[in-house]
Amino acid sequence: MRKITAGLFISLDGVVEAPDQWHFPYFNDEMGAAVGEILGGADTVLFGRRTYDSFAGAWPEREAAGGEDAGFAKVLGDARKIVASSTRLEFTWRNSEQLEGELVESVTALKNGPGGDISLSGSISVVRQLLAAGLLDELHLLVHPLAVRKGMRLFDEGETSIPLTLTSSKAFRTGVLHLVYAPAKSAGEGTYDDAKKQLPRE
Template structure:
């Protein structure tokens, strides 16, 4: 069965974006093997705001071949958008009811894993409903002091089990956990 993977960059002080939505502090090193991560998934879950910003993003013409290849890989995946909006979109399926049931159905379809891309409110919904199987949290060596925290409005403790740690040349430390429930 597919697993839902939260693969996310956070700051040392626990923010997933700055106070104005900025993510310019995120580091992408070649030793992070993001291509390997993308090859292990065939589906991406987006919130509507994240989908509108990134779901059909096209790099500029002068983008590096690596960046163009990365976005081609992202756009080759099945896309599901969780939103209260009803919308027809040729590139994605919109889901606006029965989130837990729909996620369960998608996980049972077989194939590769699912990347829970975000945004913040969708991640919170998935955490609160215990829908994340693997947390891949990449802690970046910067503190912002304010912004959007990863773990917001938790209703109860979230017990996780550390299964792997990766340290990258940039100083980013990736912590991989499974849900301990």
């Protein structure tokens, strides 16, 4: 079974929208390595349409320009790119295709099919749906020490909670935290009577 990994730049107050407007001051070699870990190990990248449009509008030109980021641009270009959208799309970026069918059903089939790991970058609506369906194996959050105070948050309103377990954490020199979560079967049980036993005593 293929592993599905999502990576997101996120502010301290939970904003994940338009990170290009606030996260670059925190981008150092440690974050570059984390991004490479999330995206570089996969042979397939799954996108929502808006995130794909953003990537397709930048990375092919960066690969062609042959600059410092051309190597990473080539990795993205060579990867199989699958775009979830309800609108019929046409592609100019190589190795791009549209996800056919309903998202959860189609990604379940993709996960159970042949191939290497699958990554997501951004694509908040897709991440939300895959989290709720229990299809994400790892959620990488690069938490910035910044309250953006406007924009879309990662988690929206819902009927049920989504329990997760922290599998690893690392603090970068910039103050960014790289937190990796995996699905948990439940959040466990507890009451105030259980908690008060842990309070400081005189």
